[in-house]
Structures are given as structure tokens and as C-alpha cells.
Amino acid sequence: MATPHNLRVGVFVCECGRNIAGTVDCGAVSDFAATLPDVVVVKQNKYTCADPGQMEIRNAIAEHKLNRVVVASCTPKIHEPTFRNCVREAGLNPYLLEMANIREHVSWVHQDDPAGATRKAKDLVASAVARARKLEPQVEAEVPVTKAALVIGGGVAGIQAALDLADAGHQVYLVEKEPSIGGIMAALDKTYPTMDCSI
């Protein structure tokens, strides 16, 4: 685990074509990022999520011995899994990645205020770097699963779910509070839309 003494952060600023760069001064953001503590490399890309962009991250991790990665681009809701994979492939624990959302939360919502947008983008990068410096590698725990299912309620839905699971090879326990399964449907005469018998 990287101790706070040998932190090496890489920052990757994405232009997202004109999506970010059209409003935010990405050059200024990159220059600013280079001044932040423990940042050893800053790269700017047209599309960081594309193969060349990801390649650049992987190369930088190797070349600059990065142990924290910050990507300033779109929302983590879209590409966090992408970049987590990318750093994992380069041998870094995926929890050592942090993103700054400078598209959805900046360039797209402050189109009339490029100066304000650039200031905000810098702050978000500073925030991401600050967070990255405190990140720690994490291991996801794995627990075994008991291969059986409980179905509560024996109406048509519970019956169908139980049959599907059992047909798929799983043990099923179906618990029905009434003396017979069937639910409401068992009390119906005919059912729409087919107008056939319900039982």
C-alpha cells in the first residue's frame, strides 16, 4: 500500500471533443492540476475514454509509477467502471481511481460562463486529487451463496417463480399461508384476455 510519503498522482483531463473544451479552458485546468500536491504527471486528451486515452493512462501508470489516478471528464456514473478496469489492467487497485465530473456538472450547465466554469473545473480537480491522496486500496469480500430459494406466497406469481427456479435446477421452498396454493386466481372463473379457465 502506498504510504502518504510516496504518493504519485496522475491527472488526465478530458476535452470530450468540444463537449468540455467548448466551455472549459482545459489547458488552464491541466496547468493548474500540475501545481497540486503529489501530482507527477498531467495529460490532456480529446477523448480519455477511447482506446488511445486509456492507453495513455496505462502507459503513464507504468512510466511514472503512478499509485493514484484522477480522471477529469464526464460523470462517474458512465465511465467509472471503464476507468476502474483500465487502472486494474495496469496493475493498480481499482479503488485508487477518482473522477472529477467536469462535463455534466460543469461544461454543460455553465455554457454562458466559461470563466466560472473553468474555476469550478479546477476546484473539482483539486477536490478529486485531495480525495485521491487519501484513497486506499480495497479488497471486495466474497461470500458463498446457499443454493436454494424461498418463495413466500403461492399465488400465480409465487407458483411461476418456484417452477422456474426449480426447473433451472435449484431447490425451492414455497411457503403459502392458506391451506392450498393458488391465491386469488384460484377463485376466478375465467380470466381475461384469453377468457379461459383460471385453474
Add this chain to the structure above:
Amino acid sequence: MMDVGRHPRIQLFTHSEVETVTGFVGNFHVTVRKKARYVDETACNACNECVAVCPVAVPDAYQQGFSSRKAIYMPFPQAVPSSYLIDMDACLGNNPIACGKCADVCEKHCIDYDAKDEIVPLEVGAVIVATGVEVYDPTEYDEYGYTRYENVITSMEFERLICAGGPTAGHFVRPSDEQRPLRVGFIQCVGSRSLSPKGNPYCSNICCMNTVKDTLLLADHYPDVESTVYYMDIRAFGKGFEDLYRRSKEAGVRYLRGLPGHVREDPASRNLVVTVEDTNTGHRLEEEQDLIVLACGVIPRQNGGNVKHLLNLSQTADGFFMESHPKLKPVDAPSRGVFFAGCAEFPKDVKDSVTQAGAAASRAGILLSTGKVTIEAITPVIDTEFCTQCGICAKVCPYGAIRPPDARTGRYPEVIEAACSGCGTCAAECPMDVIAMRHFSDAQILGQIDALLEDHPEEKVLAFACNWCSYPGADLAGTNRSQYPAHARLVRTMCSGRVDEDFILHALMRGAAMVLVSGCHFADCHYINAVTWTQKRIEKLWNRLDRLGIRPERVQMEWISAAQGTKFASVMAELDRLRRTVTPEEIEAAKTILAAEFEKKAERLRKQRARMKSQREKEEVDVA
């Protein structure tokens, strides 16, 4: 139904209820109470001799009370399991030996009056909740006269009266005189789509098509019957539905747009007079019917509470179980490893129930087939050295994922990782600050706050946004290009429940003009009810700020869903307006006050820790 009874991999427990559930995804420990049937279902061959001799008759619930059954009975002819049981409440006296007729005639000796409930333990990896719905009881709609007028019946009662297996062997007659009605009126939306305190606000989904079906059955069996449907909208939205609706109209069924205000009985004929406004013409009509069928809606299972607590489920305002995500995870419960099938989630017809059941089985099957679950590394770690075993963490956990401490036995709270979803409420509420959230630690969040407020904090709005609603709400504002002032700085947490009061105060101490805590609406909270702790915390904080002489309005709380991009933008605009009202003097004063508050807290914790330490050392000496 029969397939379930026969399937080698399905063990059926009828007349049974789940009594306890502990454990977590992949590892649930369940106990089931198998209630005594008093008839050995494995030996019984359904000869029916017992029923013939039983002297007790009670109303038959299956037949909606239109006929009777015995105290020893089979629920209905096609029942699965195909076995009798004794209704002990009806069986003669508390001492069944006083009668004992059924046991006397049973040649296979299946009957055991002393049978006891059995408790069966089960181990399962996944749970499917398919507890369905109940039919709405229309008695409170007094204007329709259900229970006062015999010839006003419910749609469920209609089912039994038209059914060949019903109490009248399918001869459709009305209750008062067992005569065949020639004029039948159906009243729609009874108990549904109601804006008054009576009934429920939602559409029950099935009653329109059920009525269309009923009119077709009548037209089919009795071409001379005149049916009238009183409705406000006919919702025939599904595949093949419009076609059935058209067929019903072609069969001569009259659809009158207007819900009756009133139904009254003519005491002589026992016919019913309906007062209704035809909203298409504006005419007020009085119409006579021989029989009225109330198209009753459906309501959540009233015993749903039991299942709800057993599995830590939440309900929407309607009372139906809430799914993990209404669009993207419609059959997953918020608690991992639990899935919904059928009407338990919301009223739906058989086809949709079956479809959803397939989806739930598939979702559960993925879990079972994978054979293992990974737990996202965002769970809490409790440093027990300075834990006072107060138990607040266990109390606030929406998932019961913290085993409560016990000061008497010396047990410390323990995180059950697989049950935890990482909301962080425990860490925010721990009075000793000894709970660290992995990947959302205090140091990480405070580091973000400091970085965001390093430069010109007085111009900034620091906003905490939860991962599931407010943060994606802000994303949506972006996708929609909703513009707002560039002063907001967001910090993402999994849940607003993670936002420690200290984070907010820290931001104010760093000079932020405004702080926003935003999370999911109560009904959407992705951590069951964690957001209620957010609210309590912020309300307490407002009082505290007030006492300290800091304007409480500088801390705002908003619920913004993932679909509310526009709301996010307007909240930001409003916060920017408020930001401009905050004076530099105010900010400076708050900074000084809060620095002193933090110093006081640090001192308190220091002292308490020292006390705990010396106490512990003393105990160790005593033991030695």
C-alpha cells in the same frame, strides 16, 4: 398448480408462515411455522367420508360466503395439496373428543386432534416475495349500499356466482331471491383512483378488464341480460384488451361515462335505483338494475407488515413493496438477495404477474448459479478501542447489518459485511467517531471540502449529493443543458445519511457561504429509510446553529430525484440567491464560533478516551 405439488425440487409448505429470517444475501436462515392440519396429508386419500359426518357448518370463504363448508374440509376441489384439514375454531368445542365423528369414520386413521404446529428451519440464498394483494372491501362506500342491499355484490362475488364450480353451479342468480337478473350494472373504480379519504388514490389496473370480461361472460351465457358499465375511463391498454372491449360493446353492453353518486334499493322489488350523471351529455339519470356489481380495486396485503419487517423491505406511499429502482431494477428489493413477483409490488394481471415472476426467478437464479457474491468495499470498519457500546450504529442501520453491542457481556458492535449496503449512516451518527467508512472516509471527504473551499469560499455553495438520486439529478441537469450559476461544488456520498454534521460544520468553518444536503425523496431512498436519519440530523443541526448564532438558512436540505434535473438546476439558482444574502461578517463570525466548537468537541473526545483508557488499565490490573 399441480406441477408445483409434484416437482421434485419444490418443497411445499401450505398452511404455513415464515416466522423468522436472519442472515443476509446468499445466506438467509429462515424458520417456517407449519400449522397443524390435524389431518395427515400424506396418508389422506380424499375419500370425503369425514366431511359427510361432520355436524358443523360454517360459511365457505372460498365461495365468498354464498355456501357453507364443514369444520373438516378441503379448501376447494382442485386444492394443492389435495388434502383435508380441520378448522379448529369451528370444530366442536375445545374438546374435539366430544364429537370425534370424523376420526371414527376415517379408515386410514389420518386424523389426529392433538397434532401440533411444526417449526422447520431452512437455509436459502435468495428470497422471492410473492404475497399478492387483497381485494378492497367496499363497505365504507355507503352510498353504494354494499352489505345494506343484498343485490349489491363485489366483482369477486360475481366470479363465484358465474362459475360452474360455484355455489350455484354456475346458474347466475341474485342473492335476494335466487332469480336470474336481467339488468346488471357494473360500477368501476370502487376503492381506486379516489381523491377522497375513502379508498385509494392509485388505479388498481385489473378491474376495467375484469368488468369487460364479466360482461362478455354474461353476454355469452345469457344473451338476454342487459349490462351497463358505469365508469370514468376504461383502461384497456394491454395486448388484446381493446379488442375485448370492442367485442363487449358489440355484444350490446352499454358503457355510460359517469360514476353513480348513489344507489338505493326499492324495498318491494329489491331492485336497485342508480343515480348517475352521464358526463358525456350532462344529463342526470335514474336507472333501475336487478343486480349491481362493484368493480372493487385491490389493496396491499394487510399482513404485508410481517414480511416487510422480516426482510427489511420498504413500502411506497401506496403500501406496495418498493423496488430497488422503478425502471432499472423493477424486481429487486433494496435488500440484496430479495426479489418481488406479482401483485406484491403493484396490482397487475396474471400475464404481468407471470412475466414478473419469470424475471424474479431469473434474478434469483443468477445469484444462486454464480454461487458467490462480492460485497462492494464501501462498508464500515469499527475501531472498538474507544467504542462505548452505545448501540446507536445498530439502531440506525436500515439493514440490521450491525450486530448490536452488549455492554454487559462486553460484546462490541459487529458489521455483517454482506448485509451492509454502505449508506454510512452509522459512521455519521457514531458519537465517538470510531466508525470509518471504507472508500468514503472522513479524511477523504474533509479533504474534498478543504480543496473545494481553498479559494474564495465565501462565493461557494458546498453541496452534498447522494449517489442514487441527487447526484444523477445533477447529471440530468447537465444532459438537459439546464443552466445554473457556477458557484456550486458537489461532494458525492453514497447516501445523504453519510453526511456527518461535522462535515457541514467543517464547511462553514472553512468559510462556505452555503451548504446543501441533498438526497432521495423518502419513497425513493435507496437505503430503505436512511434518509429519515438525514432529516432528523439536519433538523437538530438547524436548532444548534440557531443556538450558536449562525443563521440556520445557510444549511439547506433538499430531496431531488434522479429524474429531477430541472429541480436540481432551480435549487442551485435559489441557493445562489441565498448565497448573496450571506455577509462577510456572518461568515467570519461563524468561522470563529465553529473553530471553538470543534476545539470543545476534540477536548471532550480526548477526555473521554483518556477516561476509557485508564478504566481499562484499571480493569486489567484488577484481573491480574
